[in-house]
Amino acid sequence: MRLAVAFVSGVVFGLGLILSQMVNPAKILGFLDLSGPWDPTLAVVFLGALAVAVPGMRLVLRRGKPVFGERFALPARGAVDGPLIAGSVVFGIGWGLAGFCPGPAITALVSGEGRVILFVAAMVAGMAAYRIVDRWRTGATDG
Amino acid sequence: MIIENFTPISGFVGGMLVGLAVVLLFWLSGRIAGISGILASVIGKPGPDAVWRYLFLAGLVAAALGWFGVTGDLRVEVEAGPIRVVLAGLLVGFGARLGCGCTSGHGIAGLARFSKRSAVAVVTFFVVALATATLTGVLLPTEGGG
Numbered sequence: 001m002r003l004a005v006a007f008v009s010g011v012v013f014g015l016g017l018i019l020s021q022m023v024n025p026a027k028i029l030g031f032l033d034l035s036g037p038w039d040p041t042l043a044v045v046f047l048g049a050l051a052v053a054v055p056g057m058r059l060v061l062r063r064g065k066p067v068f069g070e071r072f073a074l075p076a077r078g079a080v081d082g083p084l085i086a087g088s089v090v091f092g093i094g095w096g097l098a099g100f101c102p103g104p105a106i107t108a109l110v111s112g113e114g115r116v117i118l119f120v121a122a123m124v125a126g127m128a129a130y131r132i133v134d135r136w137r138t139g140a141t142d143g
Numbered sequence: 144m145i146i147e148n149f150t151p152i153s154g155f156v157g158g159m160l161v162g163l164a165v166v167l168l169f170w171l172s173g174r175i176a177g178i179s180g181i182l183a184s185v186i187g188k189p190g191p192d193a194v195w196r197y198l199f200l201a202g203l204v205a206a207a208l209g210w211f212g213v214t215g216d217l218r219v220e221v222e223a224g225p226i227r228v229v230l231a232g233l234l235v236g237f238g239a240r241l242g243c244g245c246t247s248g249h250g251i252a253g254l255a256r257f258s259k260r261s262a263v264a265v266v267t268f269f270v271v272a273l274a275t276a277t278l279t280g281v282l283l284p285t286e287g288g289g
Contacts, residue, residue: 002171002172002195003194003195003198006199007199009164009167009172009199010198010200010201010202010205010206011202011209012160012161013160013161013165013203013247014203014204014210015209015210016161016163016164017157018157018206018207018210019153019157019160020150020153020154020161021150021153021154021218022157023207024218024219025219025220025221026220026221027148029276029280030147030148032272032273033279033280034277035280035284036284037146037147037148038145038146038147039148040146040149044154044155045157046251047155047158048157048158048159048161048162049161049162049165049251050162050254051155052158052165053165053166053252054254054255056166056255057169057252057255060169060170065173066169066173066174067170067171068172070173071173072169072173073173073175084242084243085242085264085267086241086242087239087243087264088249088264088265088267088271089267090237090242091234091235091239091245091268092238092267092270092275093234093238093272094231094232095235095275096272096273096276097234097276097279098221098231099221099222099276100228100232101235101247102178102179102182102247103178103247105232105235107207108217109204110208110217111207111219115223115228116221118228118229119221119228119235122229122231122232123232124186124236125232125233125236126232126233126236126237126238127179127182127183127186127239128187128236130236130240134240
């Protein structure tokens with residue numbers, strides 16, 4: 001059941017990205033690039049998402065546990081730290097360079113456009129590189 | 144400032160679907176729909192909990208296939224050239240892991256539950272992305288450059 005939920009949620013998520021045209025990096029750059037004509041759509045997409053997610057998450061959290069599961073897998077509410085800021089800066093540069101973030105890029109693979117495939121391959125490589133750096137970093141401090 | 148290509152209705156409704164997907168996954172499975180985290184944990188050697196993540200990602204692709212099948216139109220215009228695309232991909236992948244999340248995990252799920260870490264991440268990557276895209280737009284105004 002949880003597997004069906006994951007698939008359906010992915011489909012709904014993807015349809016939202018497609019309907020709002022967030023799968024189109026030109027649309028993202030139309031918002032992020034202030035040097036030319038401006039397209040405010042991205043902000044409206046976030047408003048729409050939060051209009052559902054803010055009350056939705058609040059209602060769900062009022063339940064003690066998920067419908068098909070024992071507990072909510074929530075990230076720890078830690079402090080704001082260096083890696084969070086540095087990672088967000090690096091992510092922001094990459095996002096602003098091409099107008100792709102992970103969800104839209106994976107969804108846009110279906111277009112068959114070569115540079116989408118190139119982006120996703122590079123993104124996976126970036127994640128793999130992080131894993132190596134992280135292992136080396138934690139290994140260095142532990143040892 | 145000239146407003147161009149603004150599509151507020153499809154944007155808002157599409158955004159609501161994204162928000163709905165985040166709430167659905169959390170309500171039913173107790174999981175956060177953070178795409179970079181989901182993708183990162185299925186590359187390399189996937190753990191025992193990888194199946195639902197594969198299915199979520201398959202759902203994204205299935206949505207695009209279904210949409211394309213019905214409408215015959217999935218517009219994806221990449222303005223950046225291949226070098227910029229590769230650089231962007233590397234930075235997005237690395238940065239999302241270092242910063243523990245991206246536009247979905249921090250931007251929607253995190254903000255929706257008023258996480259302070261997510262709020263800081265979102266403000267940071269939005270400001271940096273606006274600066275980067277604007278600077279790129281000024282320096283490389285021609286389509287398909289770099």
